[in-house]
């Protein structure tokens with residue numbers, strides 16, 4: 077039976093991407109060799125890397141605007157460190173919107189002063205801070221555009237006179253934005269892009285080379301730029317599969333086209349959460365994420381009934397993050413409107429039963 081995969085990440089990928097990726101594992105481009113047993117310096121793989129980098133910039137509308145796209149390793153978690161290593165000379169600002177921002181702050185503190193410009197910790201990260209003022213003289217301001225665990229998402233981004241850095245791990249390629257307002261964007265591949273193992277970094281080149289410390293080669297963005305993202309052996313399967321997903325998205329009509337579907341999915345689910353007395357939303361309404369909808373049962377007694385109904389309907393991955401509990405429906409790009417419909421049907425059936 078087909079499963080409806082609401083997993084928060086690694087998560088659902090388009091079926092045609094999975095098919096093409098598995099074919100390439102057996103026979104890459106009709107070469108008689110597997111994608112994962114050929115040299116990353118081979119002509120065919122170099123073309124994959126170039127295509128993936130180029131598609132990323134094209135979809136974000138950042139081509140010929142001074143940006144470079146890199147496919148690195150170490151997940152978004154290594155970027156918490158690399159951002160500070162490469163950019164933090166004296167003082168950086170961070171908006172603390174949850175666990176992932178917190179982890180980024182912890183790493184940055186190894187390199188300089190960190191100012192928590194705003195935080196929503198006081199209300200268990202149910203909202204996106206507003207009305208804060210960004211101090212002058214920061215090396216950069218770091219934000220997390222979508223907070224995967226709490227289901228909050230920035231709708232408006234801070235205007236700054238310093239570089240703006242964004243952890244976009246859980247909503248990159250999901251909605252149209254002016255991506256040129258960011259000086260560096262990073263995202264683990266395992267949500268809207270591909271399998272875990274690759275991290276996309278999109279960086280404005282003129283941001284780099286300004287800190288006085290020596291940076292180890294592998295952690296220096298300039299090393300990776302100068303080697304066309306091939307300084308060391310890249311995660312070939314993750315890059316190839318990411319390329320396929322980016323091609324899929326481009327063929328669909330790009331970010332604007334998927335955004336329409338993402339909005340429909342979110343509207344359908346949030347209206348059920350709001351109208352159905354069996355459920356209540358977790359995040360503040362105005363800051364709700366289009367990607368991760370968090371909600372709870374109004375009466376925990378119903379939990380085993382609801383969990384059984386989810387299982388019967390073939391719904392996977394709806395448990396909330398272990399730190400907050402409840403439920404979380406992750407509706408990444410590859411999840412269909414139909415799958416959200418199946419979840420909403422189960423929720424309305426709960427109301428009838430409850």
Ligand code: PMP
Nearest residue numbers: 151152153176224243245246264
């Ligand atoms: N940032 C955000 C917003 C995330 O959702 C995650 C992972 N879920 C991370 C960072 C950490 O990513 P990784 O596991 O790739 O290090």
